[in-house]
Amino acid sequence: MLGLRQAALSQHLMALREAGIVSDRRQGRYIHYRLRDPSLLALIRQAAEMQKVTLPELAPAPECCCPDCEKV
16 A cells, blocks of 8 residues: 555554654554554644645555454
């Protein structure tokens, strides 16, 4: 969906976690990430708008098979 390899995405998420921007929760073989401060989403949207970047909808990907997304 993002055009990145899974390993590269994991490294980015690890850096965000170490910086205190996201928190993670392990559930079996899945790791779920979320912004520690939800108000950061508004900042991300503003930055994207300034760069004329269209953000994807923030919803589970249709191909996601984690237990939480299967409930949606």
